[in-house]
């Protein structure tokens with residue numbers, strides 16, 4: 001028998017929002033001020049602040065400092081229902097959504113499910129490499145690096161030890177650059193204090209980028225500055241270099257060379273998940289859902305897509321918008337306003353992206369920022385980056401905790417989170 005999720009309907013129009021990330025939560029905040037019944041579905045019961053995943057991976061922040069419970073975010077809001085469940089399929093003819101907790105009816109449906117790591121069909125890399133698309137991924141990386149150092153210290157020869165000390169980051173976008181920079185700082189300032197009998201000269205951080213430069217989406221000047229900063233931190237940058245294969249121990253590059261490493265972190269691309277029920281022509285580049293300027297999915301009447309999963313190809317933006325937090329937030333806010341206009345038979349407003357700029361931080365006092373009409377670097381860019389990110393984190397408590405952690409790390413350079421905590425698996429011994 002078909003299972004129906006237990007969410008009682010009321011007389012209001014029901015908007016079902018799938019995904020409680022930047023886009024979905026902003027939309028829900030807007031809709032709750034209006035006359036809708038709002039159902040939010042997410043496979044996790046918390047919101048994740050992705051730009052700081054790398055600091056959790058580097059033991060600089062606690063996972064809970066960048067995560068926020070979705071039920072708490074919308075506590076005591078009338079007409080709001082949260083359900084933890086995974087969406088698999090949509091049935092546009094019946095206005096029904098298939099989820100792991102049963103089917104859910106909607107009047108309006110919004111996909112805000114973001115994207116996942118794209119391994120470009122390389123199954124070995126997918127299986128063996130670490131990715132950085134969730135808090136769980138970040139904890140996995142933290143554990144992996146600490147575990148490798150515990151193994152390295154017990155190796156009898158330098159040769160045997162080297163594969164634990166080589167860390168490979170693939171992808172020279174902001175996520176890869178930030179990760180490589182903080183790994184280099186971990187090596188320089190922090191790990192030697194814990195592992196004083198290891199020779200840190202042998203710890204190598206590699207950054208592989210298939211394109212001829214890193215931070216390709218930023219201005220030339222910023223890309224060059226970030227390259228200089230990383231080199232200063234002794235990161236080995238290899239441009240025009242792609243990874244062909246990885247078996248968990250050896251990285252094979254397209255130029256035929258090999259490198260031994262127990263840790264390969266893949267930040268080289270993203271793609272959306274394909275949900276069943278949409279016709280083939282709905283999907284654009286990297287499986288993103290093609291939408292018009294009102295975020296309506298092509299060929300549908302009442303299904304919308306916002307944030308990273310959506311691809312709004314217009315005359316002004318033939319390749320769509322960048323997959324960044326500001327686009328997701330602004331699309332969520334506008335759709336909230338437009339849904340209200342639609343139920344009141346008013347014309348919706350088309351989306352226009354207000355670009356506030358792009359930033360990437362490489363390390364302590366080292367960052368680059370492409371702001372409208374202004375390119376910044378060094379301490380000023382790093383300070384602006386820190387303030388913007390601190391203000392964007394959800395929850396006053398999280399803001400305070402992150403500020404304290406950052407201040408302590410800045411002053412003493414010795415974060416206390418280098419903990420190797422693994423979830424207990426039933427049946428295994430502690």
Ligand SMILES: Cc1cc2nc3c(=O)[nH]c(=O)nc-3n(C[C@H](O)[C@H](O)[C@H](O)COP(=O)(O)OP(=O)(O)OC[C@H]3O[C@@H](n4cnc5c(N)ncnc54)[C@H](O)[C@@H]3O)c2cc1C
Nearest residue numbers: 019021022023042043050051087113114307308323324325
């Ligand atoms: C490591 C990293 C660093 C980044 N740094 C920056 C930065 O510095 N600045 C910047 O602007 N952008 C940055 N980004 C990009 C930014 O995080 C994204 O653009 C933004 O998160 C997109 O928001 P979204 O709401 O579309 O998706 P997300 O924020 O990804 O939210 C999607 C939500 O959908 C849920 N979900 C997914 N699939 C399902 C399903 N089948 N069923 C139910 N729920 C589902 C997920 O659990 C998640 O809560 C970074 C991204 C990463 C990964």
